[in-house]
Amino acid sequence: MSHLTNIEAFLLLSVLKVAVVLVITLMAVAYTVLLERKLLGRIQNRWGPSRVGPFGLLQPLVDGAKLFLKEDMMPLAVERPLFILAPILALGCALVSIAVVPFGAVTRVHGVDLFQISNVNIGLLVILGITSIGVYGITLSGWSSNNKYSLLGSLRSTAQVISYELALGLSLVGVVLRAQSLNLRVIVDSQSAHGMLSWNFFGGLQFVGFFIYLMAAYAETNRAPFDLPEAETELVAGYNTEYSSMKFAMFFMSEYANMITVSCLATLLFFGGASSPFGHLIPALGGAIVQAILPVFWFVAKVFGFLFLYIWVRATLPRFRYDQLMGFGWKFLLPLAMANIIATSFILAMRG
Amino acid sequence: MQLALFIIFGALALGGALNLLYQRHPIHSALSLVVVMMSLAVLYWSLGAEFLAAAQVIVYSGAIMVLFVFVIMLLNAGEEHRTNGSRAAYAVGIPGAAAIFCLLSFVFLSERSALMTSNIGGDLSNAADNIADVSAMLFTRQLLPFEVTSILILVAILGAVVLARKEQ
Numbered sequence: 001m002s003h004l005t006n007i008e009a010f011l012l013l014s015v016l017k018v019a020v021v022l023v024i025t026l027m028a029v030a031y032t033v034l035l036e037r038k039l040l041g042r043i044q045n046r047w048g049p050s051r052v053g054p055f056g057l058l059q060p061l062v063d064g065a066k067l068f069l070k071e072d073m074m075p076l077a078v079e080r081p082l083f084i085l086a087p088i089l090a091l092g093c094a095l096v097s098i099a100v101v102p103f104g105a106v107t108r109v110h111g112v113d114l115f116q117i118s119n120v121n122i123g124l125l126v127i128l129g130i131t132s133i134g135v136y137g138i139t140l141s142g143w144s145s146n147n148k149y150s151l152l153g154s155l156r157s158t159a160q161v162i163s164y165e166l167a168l169g170l171s172l173v174g175v176v177l178r179a180q181s182l183n184l185r186v187i188v189d190s191q192s193a194h195g196m197l198s199w200n201f202f203g204g205l206q207f208v209g210f211f212i213y214l215m216a217a218y219a220e221t222n223r224a225p226f227d228l229p230e231a232e233t234e235l236v237a238g239y240n241t242e243y244s245s246m247k248f249a250m251f252f253m254s255e256y257a258n259m260i261t262v263s264c265l266a267t268l269l270f271f272g273g274a275s276s277p278f279g280h281l282i283p284a285l286g287g288a289i290v291q292a293i294l295p296v297f298w299f300v301a302k303v304f305g306f307l308f309l310y311i312w313v314r315a316t317l318p319r320f321r322y323d324q325l326m327g328f329g330w331k332f333l334l335p336l337a338m339a340n341i342i343a344t345s346f347i348l349a350m351r352g
Numbered sequence: 353m354q355l356a357l358f359i360i361f362g363a364l365a366l367g368g369a370l371n372l373l374y375q376r377h378p379i380h381s382a383l384s385l386v387v388v389m390m391s392l393a394v395l396y397w398s399l400g401a402e403f404l405a406a407a408q409v410i411v412y413s414g415a416i417m418v419l420f421v422f423v424i425m426l427l428n429a430g431e432e433h434r435t436n437g438s439r440a441a442y443a444v445g446i447p448g449a450a451a452i453f454c455l456l457s458f459v460f461l462s463e464r465s466a467l468m469t470s471n472i473g474g475d476l477s478n479a480a481d482n483i484a485d486v487s488a489m490l491f492t493r494q495l496l497p498f499e500v501t502s503i504l505i506l507v508a509i510l511g512a513v514v515l516a517r518k519e520q
């Protein structure tokens with residue numbers, strides 16, 4: 001690559017990076033669905049998908065082919081442009097936010113960081129902003145479907161997401177106070193001094209913030225036990241009742257992509273991102289390539305742990321009632337998040 | 353780079369604003385307003401005001417406009433009828449628009465020397481991190497206006513609570 005100019009190398013590597021990350025994210029989305037079905041099956045004492053390929057490993061590909069080939073039905077009374085726009089918006093916002101996530105240690109080739117698509121000063125705010133735009137996908141899908149169940153589902157979802165966004169944002173302030181930056185790379189670096197002991201969850205005493213974040217994030221992604229927008233016993237299927245074929249698949253993929261983003265963010269903010277839990281206790285084995293890939297392995301392992309937790313919670317907990325949901329968000333999580341901010345800033349001020 | 357961003361998103365903002373006025377359905381108008389706010393956020397970012405851009409997206413397009421759309425959906429508002437416009441709008445609106453235009457051009461022309469030297473678009477390279485400066489300014493020299501604004505918002509919240517509880 002030595003004959004390329006800097007600009008050419010930058011463009012080539014950036015396009016390559018975006019393509020690789022996009023493909024890996026989409027594959028991860030597909031296989032998270034399989035993971036969920038397998039785990040739910042095991043937890044409920046049955047097999048889960050097991051027929052397509054060894055251990056059912058080809059199931060996501062077959063599912064994708066099925067959804068592609070299905071007839072794309074469009075009801076007559078829908079609000080046409082918005083009906084089509086809604087799933088695109090939902091999936092687009094879900095996939096874009098992965099762009100600011102640093103998933104490995106800084107590894108520069110020709111001045112381009114290999115393991116992060118773009119390093120932005122306000123990376124954390126970018127993710128929060130994209131999440132808040134993603135609400136439009138669900139809101140518009142319910143309204144444009146011209147169906148009362150869809151509308152009720154999307155109204156529930158919008159109210160829930162707006163309410164829990166406050167607690168979510170406030171729970172992250174403690175982390176930002178400790179790192180003194182909104183740059184995700186800086187936040188990760190602030191936790192990499194002594195391995196596990198300097199992670200925000202253990203050493204930073206941000207476990208209250210972490211649990212608030214976790215609960216608010218489950219509500220943000222409309223997952224159990226906060227999956228009221230698609231409560232099938234009350235609302236048929238919620239906001240995506242009228243959608244079929246690939247449009248339905250886009251909503252489905254956006255839900256799982258959001259799960260992955262939320263898990264990435266939890267890893268970055270509270271569990272040290274791509275840093276090893278053992279710090280510098282393990283000697284640097286292998287060559288430069290192994291040392292570059294090892295942080296990515298830690299990152300993926302932590303994200304996998306959070307996805308596992310998501311599925312475990314779904315299999316274990318029953319759904320909230322709607323007034324319980326709102327009361328929990330506004331009367332419990334929000335004051336607790338504020339108390340966490342005050343306590344954290346007090347301790348930081350005491351230490352100097 | 354900065355010029356290209358300005359042309360693209362300035363045009364998008366203007367187009368969104370015009371579409372907001374010409375659409376008859378409230379939800380289409382609200383969505384055009386979202387487009388305007390997002391383009392403004394990009395313009396802020398290209399000027400180096402990152403925090404302002406993020407706040408614009410999170411607060412305005414992510415929270416306030418979602419509430420607007422929410423209320424429109426909840427009330428199931430239908431299409432509006434075209435009218436010829438009120439006489440008051442003509443009597444006040446045209447002089448008002450002219451006055452704002454004059455005021456803005458006066459400010460820009462009188463501050464021209466300061467604007468010439470400013471580094472427009474130079475912050476796109478992530479070189480400067482101005483969030484610390486913004487917050488230091490906000491909590492030291494601008495503390496009183498900041499707190500007064502917060503109390504104003506608190507009063508509005510209390511008013512909403514009082515209105516909501518009135519029937520009991």
